[in-house]
Structure formats: C-alpha cells, structure tokens
Amino acid sequence: MSVPLTLLGLLEQEPRHGYDLKRDYDTFFGRGKPLPYGQVYSTLSRLARDGKVVISEVEAGAGPDRKRYVITDRGATEVDQWLTQPVEPEPHLQTVLFAKVVLALMLDRPAEDYLDTQRRAHLQRMRELTEVKRTGGLVDALLADHGLYHLEADLRWIETTGARLDALRRTVRP
Amino acid sequence: MIRLGLRLAVAGGRESLTRLILIAAAVAVGAGLLLTTLASVNAVDAQLTRYASLYPGVSVGGDADPLWWSTREDYFQGTQIVRVDVAATGPDAPTPVGVPRTPRPGEYYASPALRELIATNPADQLRDRYPARDLGTIGAAGLPSPDTLLVMVGGTPDEVAKQPRARQLTSVGDTTPPIPETIVDLILGVVAGGLLFPVLIFIGTATRLSAARREQRFAAFRLAGATPRQISTIAAVEAGLAAVAGTAVGFALFLACRGQLAEIPFTGMRFFPGDLSLDLRDVLIVALGIPAGAAAAAHVSLRRVRISPLGVTRRVTPRPPRAYRLxxxxxGLTVLFVAYGYRPRTSDGQTAVFLPAILLVMAGLVLAGPWLTMVGARLLAARTRRPAGLIAARRLADNPKAGFRAISGIMVALFVTTVAVGVITTIVANRGPAQLGSTEAGTLSANFNEKPLAVPDRVLADIRTIPGVRSASVVRENPVRSGEGDGVIACADLPPAYGRCTPGATVAQLSSNFLPWRESASPDRQWPASSMSPADLRRLPVTSVVVGTDGRTATVERARTVLEIAYPVQFWVAPNVPGDFESDFANTMRGWQQLADVVIVGSLALAGCSLAVSVVGGLSERRRPFSLLRLSGAPVRVLRRVVLLESAVPMLAVAVLAVAMGLLAAHLFLRAQMHYTLTPPGPGFYAVVLVGLVACLGIIGATLPLLERVTGPETARSE
Amino acid sequence: MTTMIEARNVEFSFGSTPALRGASLAIDAGEIVAVMGPSGSGKSTLLHCLAGILVPDAGEIHFDGARIDARSEQERSALRRERFGFVFQFGQLVPELTAAENVALPLLLGGVRRAEALRTAHGWFDRLGLAGLEHRRSGELSGGQAQRVALARGLVAGPRVLFADEPTGALDSLTGEQVMDLLVTAAREQGTTVVLVTHEPRVAAYADREVIVRDGRINAPDRVAS
Structure with a gap:
C-alpha cells in the first residue's frame, strides 16, 4: 500500500489540511488500521521536499496545525502515472487495486479502462503461470496453481467491481 | 393439495394446457370407443333378441287361446324376406309384437323396408305373393333392424297349422335368443380389443410422456419439502382432471355419432339408433373407470419421482427381453400346423383346437414383439452404415419394449382383421352368388316340403308364359338313394342347357335343381341313366320344379311369385336361385368386412397417435444431444431419419408381419376346417391397409416440424 | 499469420433484445482465443455467429478468406460439419451410441465407412487417456470422461476451427484443467484454431489471448499489442 501516492491522490482532489487528509485516508483506506499523525506529517514533509506538494498560506492565528497542502504539477503527474499503470500482479494487492479504483472514481478518471488494463495484466500473468504448470514438474505446477488461484481471486474482484462501478462512484463522490 | 393440483393443471401456462388437452383428447377417443363397444353389445343383444322372437319356440301354459305361428324365408332380388304366417285361434290369443292386432285371413302387415320394395316393384314380381289387404307397417319393436324385410300374413288356423315349422304360442316376446350370443360377444370383444388396445396404449403413452415432462417440476416440489403423497395427489389430480374432461367429451362424441354408428352393419344389418343404448352399469363403468384409471396411471408413472427429490439422474438400459417370449x-403356430395335418373329427373339436390356437398366435405375437424388435434392431445396428440408422437401431435395441409398445395395437388389430378378411374373402369367393348371366344364375328351383304327385299343367303353363322363361321342368324323387342325384327326369323333359342323357337312356338321375353340388350348369354334362321307365315316373312324388330363365331379376321374381301363389304352404324355403342364399350370406360378410376396414384404419390412426406421442417423448428426452448435433452441422434430415426409422420402420415391419401371420393363420384354418384354399384378399383390403398406414405415417410426420423447432440453436445456450 | 476467422461489426438481436452491437474480432490460424465476459454479455451469441449457426442481423463473418454469413443454411451446415468442430458444456453425446460411435459420428455424417470411422475414433481414445472406455454409453461415463469423448468428437474430423462453448463449465476445476490441457495440446498438434468461450479466468489462461465481450461489443487490444 503506497501511502505517499494515496495522500497525493487525495490532495489532487482538493487541497487539504493534514488533519483532513488523515481523516479521509482513514475513512476510505485505513479500515481498522488508522494512519498515525506522525506518519502523515513525515510523509507530507517528504513530499514537500520532493516538490510534489506545496504548503499554502498559513491561516492567521491558527497554529502550526493549520497548514494547507496543495499538489504540484509534478505530484499530479506522478499520481496520473501511478493510476494508469497496472500493478505488478501478485497476491495481496487488493488494497492497491481498491485504492486505485476509488481514487480514479474520485478524480473522474476512466476506472473501467484501468480495470481492463489490470485484467489483461493479470491474465497475461496467469497465462505464464499456466505455461509453467503445463511444462514444469509437480512442485512448479503447485506453486503456479497457488499464484493462479490468487490471481483468479483478484480477477473475480475486478469483475465484481467492474459490474458495480456506478454504485461505487456514487458512494465516493457524494 | 387438491386445489393446488387443480390450479397447476389449469393455470400452469401454455405447455400444461396443451398437455391437458392432449390427454383429454386421448381419453375422449378411448371413452367414445369404449361407449361404442358397450352400446354395440347392447344393440346386438337387442337385435338378436328381436330376431330370435321371429323364430319363437312353442310356448304352453296359460289360459290364453294359442296363436299359430310359422316362419319361412323368402327372397327378392337376392335379399332375404322373412315371412311369418299367423292365425289367432280365439279372442284371447296373444298379439304379435310390433303390430296393433293379429292379421286375419287375407290381411298382412309389412316392415317399412318391404313396403318400400312392394311399392317400387311390379305387382307380379312381389306384391302378388301376399294377401289382398295391406293393414300397414310393422313397428320397430317387431323388427331386428330398419332394413329387415318382414311380412306378417294372416291365415286360418288350419292353413297355418299345415305350414312347415308351425307352432302354437300362448305368449309372445319372452323368448330367449336361440342364437348363441356368446359368439357375437366374442367377436365384438375381439373388435373392441382391436380398437381399444391401441387407445389404452395411447392413453398410457400420453400420461407417461407428460409425467416425464413434469418429473422435473415435481422433483422441485420434493426439494421444497413436499411429501411423496402430496406429489402423487397433485399428479393424480392433473391426470384425473384431463380424464374427466376427456370422458365428458367422449360421451358427447358417442351421442353425436350414434346415428352414424347405427348405420354400420356390425351384424350385417343396421341398428335402430335406439338400440345403441347404454344402461346405468355401462355409464358408470366409463364415467368412473376411465378417470380412475388415468389417475392410477399417473400414480404409477411417478413412482420414480416419489423415490427421490433429485428426479431421475441417469437412465439405465432396461434388461433385454428373453427368447422365452417366443x-x-x-x-400356436405348431398347433395350427398339426391341426392342418390331423383334423379333429367333430366340429366342436375343431373349434376347440382352432380358436385357442389363433388366440395363442395373437397373444404370442404381442408377447414376442419386443424380442423380435430387439433382434431386428440389433441386426440393423450391426449392418447399417448410416448414422441415423445406427442411432435408431440402438435405441430400439436398448428398449425394445418401449419401441414396440406403441405399435402392439397395430399387431393385434391387423392380425385379427387379416384373419377375418382372409376367411371372409375365401368363403365369399367359394360360396358367393353365381356369376351374372350364367345358366345357374337364372335357374330357379323350388323344393317341395310335402311332395305332391303332380304339378298342375296350369301352373307350368303360367310359368312358361312369363317372358324370359326358357324351361319349366318337374323333377321326381329318385327312389334309389344313390350318390348320383336325388331326382329323376325323363330324358325328353331335360332342358338341353343342363346336359343330356347317356346314349340310349330314357330316364336320367340328377340333382333336384339340375346343378351338381358346387358346380356350374353345362350342356355337355352327361347325367347317369336311371333304371326307371318314363311311365314309372308318373307314380313318383314331385321333389322339385326347376325353372330355367334368362336370369333377369324380373323373370326370376315373376316365376317365384307364380310358384309361391300356387303352393302357399308347401315350401320351407321359397323357390330360389343359387345366388339367393349365398348373396344374403355374402351381404352379412361384407358388413363384417366393412367393420374390419374401420378397425384397420382406426387402429392404425390410433397407433399413429401413440407413435407420435412416443416420438415427442423420445425427442424431449434427447433434445440436447440432437440440437447440439444439429449445431455441429448434422443436417436436419439425419435427425428426421432417426425419428422415422425409430417409429415408422417397426410399424411397417409389424404391419407386414401381422398381415402375413394373419393370412397364414387364415389359410391353415380354411384348409383344415373347410378344405378351401385361401383366396388372398383383393386390392381393396391392401388399399385400406395402405390408407391406414398413410394416416399413421401422416400423424408421425406431423411431429417432424416439432423436431426442427426443439432442436433450434436456442437449446444450446448453456447460460 | 493469416486470419482464419473474423467477425466484422456483427450485430445480432433476440427479438428486441440486442445481444451483439457491432462486435469485431479477428483470429489467426492456429491461434487459441478465449472469449470472456459476464453472463448475458453475448459471448455465446458471438460464437454462434462465428460458427455460422446464427446469421448476424448486420455485419459479416469471414472464414478462411471467404464470407460465410450470406450462405444458405445448408451450406453453413456443411461447413460446420466439414470444417468446424464443437465442444459444448454438456450433453452432446447421443445416449444410444457407445463412446467410440459418438466420436465416429462426424466421420459417419461425412460419409466415411463405418469400420474406418471407428478405427479413427479408437485412435483418439488412446490419445485422450480414454482407452478401455470405447464401448461405454454416455450414461456410464464420468463428467470428465464424457467431455474428453466430446473433445475427441470435436476434433476427430480434423476441423480448421474448434468452437468450445464453456467446455469445462460442468466440471470441477481439476478435471476441467485436465480437459483444457488435452484440448490445447491436441489443438496445437493439429494446428487447429480454437475459439474458447468461458467465464473462468483459469480456463481462459490456456488461450493465447483473451477478448472481453461487454454489452455486445468486444473490448480487446489489437492483436499487435499482445
């Protein structure tokens, strides 16, 4: 799970305070595992250092906590690239897939296309594993099967999500 | 549960409605036929009772004055007229049935059919045979059939008492029929079997088919928690509902067709429509028996579903039939062949051998059918090159009982009718009326019951003056009982058309009608000489008068009329030409033949329905493999061929086998019993069989569009 | 690579319900292509159109360089019989015939003599690991055996294209994969083009590439991309 890119994505939707960022992150992605404040601020300062975000004017009398973070063009480009590129298909990627889909919807990007791209990547990997299975020995085959079943689970999730994108869009873009 | 069953049956969509109508139609046909059979039994009973009452036995006792009664047969243009002479001996004498009062001397009553004949023919051919005063019509109560030619002539007690077979009656109309009704019942039973068997098969097949198609639904009910009892109730309600509706339609059909049915001369005579009646017992048998039977069939056919909520998963090949079925x-055939070589001496003994043997062959054919089907199908499966033949043959070989079931009706019906038609055709051919225009067809002979010593010249002169009469000869009784002939005649009096004497003879011995037994008249025949002299002849009693005519009916009837008027009481059997008795017999036989035709066409059409139903069943069973075959590019004609091979080929084979066995049985019967060689039925019989087969094939063909529809691409959708 | 079979802007409706709305797909000779998509997406309809079972309302079907959708039903039947093979989800074996006779059926329909057809059929039994089952009836075969027999029937006449419609849909995953393995091996050996309709990714993974049917259209990258 890529916290920096997820925060960047949230910032691309609209500039936010650190507190708001944490709250939104927790709401959508941090189910049962809230993001510590420290990690939020350290990540943000790293992003600011790399020029992916800037801090807008501090509101008067509001204290250090009232900094507003705004995404830069560089940051936006990175989010864009991340969202369009398929994840390297391997087990336990659901959360990344999920985050990508939700962000794509929030940002009004073509989530369907992303899912198709992802499906293709998954299937390509499955083909490779199937070939391993068909040509290799039993250990290879069983290992390949392990991967195949997990990839298949991802694909099922992709299908299900694909079928319910509209509903999800309404949920994340009130 | 019953209400649920009713609702499912009526409101279960188009398919269940179609099924309901199909079963109801089958039941309607079956109920109609059953009713017809029952009514026919009653009608034959009524007809025979009235027929028998024309030949009453002596009745004694009671205080009434007796009624003199004498029954004789007369002929007109080859049809039989029953003549009854009656004379009341006192005011209390019973009145014959069907007339308002007993006719007095010089009076007569006639049946409507006879009155019609009298009115439309010259008086000197028919009317003059009867007294002057026509009192009117004999009512239906006194007539066996609307076609009966019956005359009831009044006479004095003395006159009638002298009549042959005259008897005194103190009561009328209470006679038990002397004609063995059991034989007619047996024949009707066979007819009913020929027709009803296919109907029952049809109902059975239809119920089974619909049960198969409902199996899934019922299995679903079972999964939903319905008990087997509840399922059975639902099924029975559905089948019962269809059966009740069908039975009602059957009654309507019967009532609507009663008039036409009465026209069928089951016994050689038409019925009065009122004779085709049903008593309460018959009505109850049909009205309760058929719906109950259909419900029971539904119960039985659902046994499998009652066992498992999962329905039938895998069909196992049933055990093949064994050879013991042969x-x-x-x-039966062995008995027939043995009897052919060694014939029992008595007539009863013959019946005791032949009837069971023929019944055995019939039952044997039905029992052996599945085995023969299996053997034939296996042979076909081993030899066929076409895939359609292979599939069809395998299916028949797998379940020959199912394949044969639908056609077993044809087997029975065609066998029975072929035996009947073969026997009838042969008898008619051997004993039918003489050929028109032949000498014997114009030879009227009158055999005296009480032999007079002379025939008045006036009578002979009257006969000879009739235009068309060629000769009138008096034959005297041969005092020598020899095989040569029962009559003698002076050579000078022998008309040359009938032969001549041996050279030098003066008196010839010959048959009393100039015609040797079962032979034709011939001018070349030499009659053996008699030792009598022409002078001796005058002292011998007259045995017969033989009138040679030109064969025209007018001439024959005029001569007959003159003879009957001259000798009102001397003949048991009226003067007759060789055709008279035989053509009457042949008419009866033709009636039977018509009935056979009806049975053939009817049973084949019904078998067609059974086959169509089993074809539909076979299709829905194999709907998926067939439609997938079609998707894979198998032409529809291959599937069509499968269907036809599975149904039409066994049907045709069975038809050929049944006809062949029927002809064989008829031949063996005729050879042994009557020394006749089988005269094969004429083209008419084969035409009727052909019509029936075409009807059957047509009904099977009607299912072929269904084949194309059910095997369309939509069946392949696996989603 | 030459195109073996191709759909061009194919449209097809069941009554007023559109199933295909301009589907285009080109498959190379010897290629194994999985057609995927959710239920009701029109993937079976696409297969039926490609195989000449259904005639498209609009668009064209080309096989081996010739247009086939305009041909008569008889010609298309003959084409299916002689050039195409089929494997369906279940129930395509004729219950009366033995397994060997079922396999020989396409040859018999093509007019091959019975003895010869059966000999060819028997060869497939060894190939698909079915030796000894030649004389069983379809009711006496397990699901996997029946599908292997069906596969033999689909391939026995040496078709150019094998259409497989959910061939493992009625099987458990292990049996299904065995059938797929045999299918792919045999198709590759014979150089048969395979159109494989399935909704299961693991089955689709046996193909060279996949196309997705969604809402009656084909959502696939160009062949060049894969």
Whole structure:
C-alpha cells in the first residue's frame, strides 16, 4: 500500500489540511488500521521536499496545525502515472487495486479502462503461470496453481467491481 | 393439495394446457370407443333378441287361446324376406309384437323396408305373393333392424297349422335368443380389443410422456419439502382432471355419432339408433373407470419421482427381453400346423383346437414383439452404415419394449382383421352368388316340403308364359338313394342347357335343381341313366320344379311369385336361385368386412397417435444431444431419419408381419376346417391397409416440424 | 499469420433484445482465443455467429478468406460439419451410441465407412487417456470422461476451427484443467484454431489471448499489442 501516492491522490482532489487528509485516508483506506499523525506529517514533509506538494498560506492565528497542502504539477503527474499503470500482479494487492479504483472514481478518471488494463495484466500473468504448470514438474505446477488461484481471486474482484462501478462512484463522490 | 393440483393443471401456462388437452383428447377417443363397444353389445343383444322372437319356440301354459305361428324365408332380388304366417285361434290369443292386432285371413302387415320394395316393384314380381289387404307397417319393436324385410300374413288356423315349422304360442316376446350370443360377444370383444388396445396404449403413452415432462417440476416440489403423497395427489389430480374432461367429451362424441354408428352393419344389418343404448352399469363403468384409471396411471408413472427429490439422474438400459417370449407364438403356430395335418373329427373339436390356437398366435405375437424388435434392431445396428440408422437401431435395441409398445395395437388389430378378411374373402369367393348371366344364375328351383304327385299343367303353363322363361321342368324323387342325384327326369323333359342323357337312356338321375353340388350348369354334362321307365315316373312324388330363365331379376321374381301363389304352404324355403342364399350370406360378410376396414384404419390412426406421442417423448428426452448435433452441422434430415426409422420402420415391419401371420393363420384354418384354399384378399383390403398406414405415417410426420423447432440453436445456450 | 476467422461489426438481436452491437474480432490460424465476459454479455451469441449457426442481423463473418454469413443454411451446415468442430458444456453425446460411435459420428455424417470411422475414433481414445472406455454409453461415463469423448468428437474430423462453448463449465476445476490441457495440446498438434468461450479466468489462461465481450461489443487490444 503506497501511502505517499494515496495522500497525493487525495490532495489532487482538493487541497487539504493534514488533519483532513488523515481523516479521509482513514475513512476510505485505513479500515481498522488508522494512519498515525506522525506518519502523515513525515510523509507530507517528504513530499514537500520532493516538490510534489506545496504548503499554502498559513491561516492567521491558527497554529502550526493549520497548514494547507496543495499538489504540484509534478505530484499530479506522478499520481496520473501511478493510476494508469497496472500493478505488478501478485497476491495481496487488493488494497492497491481498491485504492486505485476509488481514487480514479474520485478524480473522474476512466476506472473501467484501468480495470481492463489490470485484467489483461493479470491474465497475461496467469497465462505464464499456466505455461509453467503445463511444462514444469509437480512442485512448479503447485506453486503456479497457488499464484493462479490468487490471481483468479483478484480477477473475480475486478469483475465484481467492474459490474458495480456506478454504485461505487456514487458512494465516493457524494 | 387438491386445489393446488387443480390450479397447476389449469393455470400452469401454455405447455400444461396443451398437455391437458392432449390427454383429454386421448381419453375422449378411448371413452367414445369404449361407449361404442358397450352400446354395440347392447344393440346386438337387442337385435338378436328381436330376431330370435321371429323364430319363437312353442310356448304352453296359460289360459290364453294359442296363436299359430310359422316362419319361412323368402327372397327378392337376392335379399332375404322373412315371412311369418299367423292365425289367432280365439279372442284371447296373444298379439304379435310390433303390430296393433293379429292379421286375419287375407290381411298382412309389412316392415317399412318391404313396403318400400312392394311399392317400387311390379305387382307380379312381389306384391302378388301376399294377401289382398295391406293393414300397414310393422313397428320397430317387431323388427331386428330398419332394413329387415318382414311380412306378417294372416291365415286360418288350419292353413297355418299345415305350414312347415308351425307352432302354437300362448305368449309372445319372452323368448330367449336361440342364437348363441356368446359368439357375437366374442367377436365384438375381439373388435373392441382391436380398437381399444391401441387407445389404452395411447392413453398410457400420453400420461407417461407428460409425467416425464413434469418429473422435473415435481422433483422441485420434493426439494421444497413436499411429501411423496402430496406429489402423487397433485399428479393424480392433473391426470384425473384431463380424464374427466376427456370422458365428458367422449360421451358427447358417442351421442353425436350414434346415428352414424347405427348405420354400420356390425351384424350385417343396421341398428335402430335406439338400440345403441347404454344402461346405468355401462355409464358408470366409463364415467368412473376411465378417470380412475388415468389417475392410477399417473400414480404409477411417478413412482420414480416419489423415490427421490433429485428426479431421475441417469437412465439405465432396461434388461433385454428373453427368447422365452417366443414360446406362445411357436406353440400356436405348431398347433395350427398339426391341426392342418390331423383334423379333429367333430366340429366342436375343431373349434376347440382352432380358436385357442389363433388366440395363442395373437397373444404370442404381442408377447414376442419386443424380442423380435430387439433382434431386428440389433441386426440393423450391426449392418447399417448410416448414422441415423445406427442411432435408431440402438435405441430400439436398448428398449425394445418401449419401441414396440406403441405399435402392439397395430399387431393385434391387423392380425385379427387379416384373419377375418382372409376367411371372409375365401368363403365369399367359394360360396358367393353365381356369376351374372350364367345358366345357374337364372335357374330357379323350388323344393317341395310335402311332395305332391303332380304339378298342375296350369301352373307350368303360367310359368312358361312369363317372358324370359326358357324351361319349366318337374323333377321326381329318385327312389334309389344313390350318390348320383336325388331326382329323376325323363330324358325328353331335360332342358338341353343342363346336359343330356347317356346314349340310349330314357330316364336320367340328377340333382333336384339340375346343378351338381358346387358346380356350374353345362350342356355337355352327361347325367347317369336311371333304371326307371318314363311311365314309372308318373307314380313318383314331385321333389322339385326347376325353372330355367334368362336370369333377369324380373323373370326370376315373376316365376317365384307364380310358384309361391300356387303352393302357399308347401315350401320351407321359397323357390330360389343359387345366388339367393349365398348373396344374403355374402351381404352379412361384407358388413363384417366393412367393420374390419374401420378397425384397420382406426387402429392404425390410433397407433399413429401413440407413435407420435412416443416420438415427442423420445425427442424431449434427447433434445440436447440432437440440437447440439444439429449445431455441429448434422443436417436436419439425419435427425428426421432417426425419428422415422425409430417409429415408422417397426410399424411397417409389424404391419407386414401381422398381415402375413394373419393370412397364414387364415389359410391353415380354411384348409383344415373347410378344405378351401385361401383366396388372398383383393386390392381393396391392401388399399385400406395402405390408407391406414398413410394416416399413421401422416400423424408421425406431423411431429417432424416439432423436431426442427426443439432442436433450434436456442437449446444450446448453456447460460 | 493469416486470419482464419473474423467477425466484422456483427450485430445480432433476440427479438428486441440486442445481444451483439457491432462486435469485431479477428483470429489467426492456429491461434487459441478465449472469449470472456459476464453472463448475458453475448459471448455465446458471438460464437454462434462465428460458427455460422446464427446469421448476424448486420455485419459479416469471414472464414478462411471467404464470407460465410450470406450462405444458405445448408451450406453453413456443411461447413460446420466439414470444417468446424464443437465442444459444448454438456450433453452432446447421443445416449444410444457407445463412446467410440459418438466420436465416429462426424466421420459417419461425412460419409466415411463405418469400420474406418471407428478405427479413427479408437485412435483418439488412446490419445485422450480414454482407452478401455470405447464401448461405454454416455450414461456410464464420468463428467470428465464424457467431455474428453466430446473433445475427441470435436476434433476427430480434423476441423480448421474448434468452437468450445464453456467446455469445462460442468466440471470441477481439476478435471476441467485436465480437459483444457488435452484440448490445447491436441489443438496445437493439429494446428487447429480454437475459439474458447468461458467465464473462468483459469480456463481462459490456456488461450493465447483473451477478448472481453461487454454489452455486445468486444473490448480487446489489437492483436499487435499482445
């Protein structure tokens, strides 16, 4: 799970305070595992250092906590690239897939296309594993099967999500 | 549960409605036929009772004055007229049935059919045979059939008492029929079997088919927690509902067709429509028996579903029929062949051998059918090159009982009718009326019951003056009982058309009608000489008068009329030409033949329905493999061929086998019993069989569009 | 690579319900292509159109360089019989015939003599690991055996294209994969083009590439991309 890119994505939707960022992150992605404040601020300062975000004017009398973070063009480009590129298909990627889909919807990007791209990547990997299975020995085959079943689970999730994108869009873009 | 069953049956969509109508139609046909059979039994009973009452036995006792009664047969243009002479001996004498009062001397009553004949023919051919005063019509109560030619002539007690077979009656109309009704019942039973068997098969097949198609639904009910009892109730309600509706339609059909049915001369005579009646017992048998039977069939056919909520998963090949099924057939044929070589002496003994043997062959054919089907199908499966033949043959070989079930009706019906038609055709051919225009067809002979010593010249002169009469000869009784002939005649009096004497003879011995037994008249025949002299002849009693005519009916009837008027009481059997008795017999036979035709066409059409139903069943069973075959590019004609091979080929084979066995049985019967050689039925019989087969094939063909529809691409959708 | 079979802007409706709305797909000779998509997406309809079972309302079907959708039903039947093979989800074996006779059926329909057809059929039994089952009836075969027999029937006449419609849909995953393995091996050996309709990714993974049917259209990258 890529916290920096997820925060960047949230910032691309609209500039936010650190507190708001944490709250939104927790709401959508941090189910049962809230993001510590420290990690939020350290990540943000790293992003600011790399020029992916800037801090807008501090509101008067509001204290250090009232900094507003705004995404830069560089940051936006990175989010864009991340969202369009398929994840390297391997087990336990659901959360990344999920985050990508939700962000794509929030940002009004073509989530369907992303899912198709992802499906293709998954299937390509499955083909490779199937070939391993068909040509290799039993250990290879069983290992390949392990991967195949997990990839298949991802694909099922992709299908299900694909079928319910509209509903999800309404949920994340009130 | 019953209400649920009713609702499912009526409101279960188009398919269940179609099924309901199909079963109801089958039941309607079956109920109609059953009713017809029952009514026919009653009608034959009524007809025979009235027929028998024309030949009453002596009745004694009671205080009434007796009624003199004498029944004789007369002929007109080859049809039989029953003549009854009656004379009341006092005011209390019973009145014959069907007339308002007993006719007095010089009076007569006639049946409507006879009155019609009298009115439309010259008086000197028919009317003059009867007294002057026509009192009117004999009512239906006194007539066996609307076609009966019956005359009831009044006479004095003395006159009638002298009549042949005259008897005194103190009561009328309470006679038990002397004609053995059991034989007619047996014949009707066979007819009913020929027709009803296919109907029952049809109902059974239809119920089974619909049950198969409902199996899934019922299995679903079972999964939903319905008890087997509840399922059975639902099924029975559905089948019962269809059966009740069908039975009602059957009654309507019967009532609507009663008039036409009465026209069928089951016994050689038409019925009065009122004779085709049903008593309460018959009505109850049909009205309760058929719906109950259909419900029971539904119960039985659902046994499998009652066992498992999962329905039938896998069909197992039923056990093949064994060869022991051939035993009765072989046994029956063996008995026929043995009887052919060694004939029992008495007539009863013959009946005791032949009837069971023929029944054995019939039952044997039905029992052996599945085995023969299996053997034939296996042979076909081993030899066929076409895929359609292979599939069809395998299916028949797998379940020959199912394949044969639908056609077993044809087997019975065609066998029975072929035996009947073969026997009838042969008898008619051997004993039918003489050929028109032949000498014997114009030879009227009158055999005296009480032999007079002379025939008045006036009578002979009257006969000879009739235009068309060529000769009138008096034959005297041969005092020598020899095989040569029962009559003698002076050579000078022998008309040359009938032969001549041996050279030098003066008196010839000959048959009393100039015609040797079962032979034709011939001018070349030499009659053996008699030792009598022409002078001796005058002292011998007259045995017969033989009138040679030109054969025209007017001439024959005029001569007959003159003879009957001259000798009102001397003939048991009226003067007759060789055709008279035989053509009457042949008419009866033709009636039977018509009935056979009806049975053939009817049973084949019904078998067609059974086959169509089993074709539909076979299709829905194999709907998926067939439609997938079609998707894979198998032409529809291959599937069509499968269907036809599975149904039409066994049907045709069975038809050929049944006809062949029927002809064989008829031949063996005729050879042994009557020394006749089988005269094969004419083209008419084969035409009727052909019509029936075409009807059957047509009904099967009607299912072929269904084949194309059910095997369309939509079946392949696996989603 | 030459195109073996191709759909061009194919449209097809069941009554007023559109199933295909301009589907285009080109498959190379010897290629194994999985057609995927959710239920009701029109993937079976696409297969039926490609195989000449259904005639498209609009668009064209080309096989081996010739247009086939305009041909008569008889010609298309003959084409299916002689050039195409089929494997369906279940129930395509004729219950009366033995397994060997079922396999020989396409040859018999093509007019091959019975003895010869059966000999060819028997060869497939060894190939698909079915030796000894030649004389069983379809009711006496397990699901996997029946599908292997069906596969033999689909391939026995040496078709150019094998259409497989959910061939493992009625099987458990292990049996299904065995059938797929045999299918792919045999198709590759014979150089048969395979159109494989399935909704299961693991089955689709046996193909060279996949196309997705969604809402009656084909959502696939160009062949060049894969």
């Amino acid at each position: 035993i009765p057939l072989v046994l």
